[in-house]
Amino acid sequence: MREKQQAAREQERHRRRTIESYCQDVLQCQEEFEHKEEVLQELNMFPQLDDEATRKAYYKEFRKVVEYSDVILEVLDARDPLGCRCFQMEEAVLQAEGNKKLVLVLNKIDLVPKEVVEKWLDYLRNELPTVAFKASTQHQVKNLNRCTVPVDQASESLLKSKACFGAENLMRVLGNYCRLGEVRTHIRVGVVGLPNVGKSSLINSLKRSRACSVGAVPGVTKFMQEVYLDKFIRLLDAPGIVPGPNSEVGTILRNCIHVQKLADPVTPVETILQRCNLEEISNYYGISGFQTTEHFLTAVAHRLGKKKKGGIYSQEQAAKAVLADWVSGKISFYTLPPATHTLPAHLSAEIIKEMTEVFDIEDTEQANEDTMECLATGEADELLGDMDPLEMEIKWLHSPMMKIADAMENKTTVYKIGDLTGYCTNPNRHQMGWAKRNVDHRPRNSSTVDVCPVDRRPVLQRIMETDPLQQGQALASALKNKKKMQKRTDKLASKLSDSMMSVLDLSGNADDSAGD
Structure with a gap:
């Protein structure tokens, strides 16, 4: 048995002594290696879909x-x-x-x-x-x-x-x-x-x-x-x-495949440069004067510091960075609907x-039109309740109750019952009795409160001017002040209600005495 194995090895060694047979073996090994590489690239091309x-x-x-x-x-x-x-x-x-x-x-x-x-x-x-x-x-x-x-x-x-x-x-x-x-x-x-x-x-x-x-x-x-x-x-x-x-590039551009697992990220970037506005891309990356995709990716790699071993700029890493910006919407792109409509089959x-x-x-469309009419007539404040607090008008600051609170701070109480409008000076004395109060009964045609509102918009402007990391804290403080002011206006409203009831009692007693 050993003799046969030795004879086989000797025969194999004798066959490899010739140059031609040696070259054929090298070419065969190279072909097998290239075939394996192609198979691996095809499998890695769609990592999310290969299984x-x-x-x-x-x-x-x-x-x-x-x-x-x-x-x-x-x-x-x-x-x-x-x-x-x-x-x-x-x-x-x-x-x-x-x-x-x-x-x-x-x-x-x-x-x-x-x-x-x-x-x-x-x-x-x-x-x-x-x-x-x-x-x-x-x-x-x-x-x-x-x-x-x-x-x-x-x-x-x-x-x-x-x-x-x-x-x-x-x-x-x-x-x-x-x-x-x-x-x-x-x-x-x-x-x-x-x-x-x-x-x-x-x-x-x-x-x-x-x-x-x-x-x-x-x-x-x-x-x-x-x-x-x-x-x-x-x-x-x-x-x-x-x-x-589905096309390979189209699947990648729709972010159906993980960007970091792509074997060839350069080809989709070439398609992006063909479809998008080159001026906007140049302004976004701060690169101008590029002629080819390789030149563009080299400039992006230089700007982002994407290098391989030996200090060579990596076009693959730059292409993946561009695709990541594309997926996140940082690169502006959109399509227009076709000019003629064709119903699908x-x-x-x-x-x-x-x-x-x-x-x-x-x-639903009629509801949107009604909302538009509401906005046109100046009633849009009712629609801003859930808006971003840094971009909406703070509705409660301009409410009628806030005007009443401002009037109370100015020592003047304004109230309205039907066509009767009363002005009470120094309302803090209402607990001492209504006899010491100066009341003026005058019919007025105006249906609005004649008090100039206090402009509190600098509060919102001050929040927007603060550091972005501190805007949340400033907003929380503003909302806390809002709750305090709401409690204050409720308390003032109850006092105002007592004041108006005392005025009505005064008027009723005066009528009764005149009748007697």
Whole structure:
């Protein structure tokens, strides 16, 4: 046995002595190595989608959400609604048993100009009910801020704040479906869409608390989650799914794949430079005069300090940094709706009519018009209750009770009963008796309080001028002072009520004495 092994080794050694056989062996090893590298690159290209079991599990969770839901909210990115829209998903919802209803939610409207949002709303409402929405970007656990001002009436600075917009309109749409007929029933609402379009953030904004885990990377939600919104509405959060077939670059630009796990991040950056305004990109990164993608990435790596071993600037790390800015919305980009509208194959006129009647979209639009009229007549203060405190007018500072408090500080009490207006000097003496009070009974036609309000706007301005890290403390102090002033005005109001009752008693006694 050993002799045979030795003979085989000797024969192999003799075969390798020739130069030609040695070169063939080297070429064969090189080909095998290159083939393994190509296979590894293909597997790493889609790290979130390469596992077949993971894709099947996500699709199973999606089917479960569709099965259990009565209404499906498909969340779209306002920067590219058609690119984020999944027609296969909509077809699966419409073909499911139970007569499911479908509503489109245009999220991230703060990253797009208002004119573009209005155009997309007009375009998408020709097919399905569409609601404009901006999820809250606050990091706190509860009491997430929500603004009740309509989206079309909000200013650009207000849209850039961290408050949530569009929640009232979306709740009105869901409430209309709950009140079908004369009986109000509870419903389940499923939230579906591509990865990282803001599904979990939408649920947290409606709940006004961190009910679901959120993140700027895809794949945070892995299983169906049920969130109780109120006794009539329950929300179902589904993991994001990527329909196929889809282009490699398009999937990356829609943030369906983790940026840090990309094998080739340079190609998507080249597509970004082709689609976006180069002047805005140059101004953002402070780079000008680049001609190629490699030149741009080298300049970005030099500016950000991204280097490899040997001091060479890393274009891959610079490309990943650019993609991270793209995903977060720091690089401005948006698409316009097509000039001509074409109805998708899975939708028909009967389906569109049914969806519009069920959710009562006309009533929702009429409510927005009424709100606009209210704003035009100067009654918008009633709508600013949940607005960001650093950007709203503090309503309580200009209330009639605050005017009365200011009048009491100036030693003059102003009250009105019908057409009778009285002025009491030195109201602090009211506990000593009404006989020492000078009262002037004069009919007045004015229905307003003739007291100049104290301008307290510098309080808000002072808070906004403070350091951002101290604005929360300053705001808390202002709210504490607000509560103190409310208690003070309540106390003064009770005193004013006693004063007015004493005046009425004085008038009644004078009439009785005159009659006698």
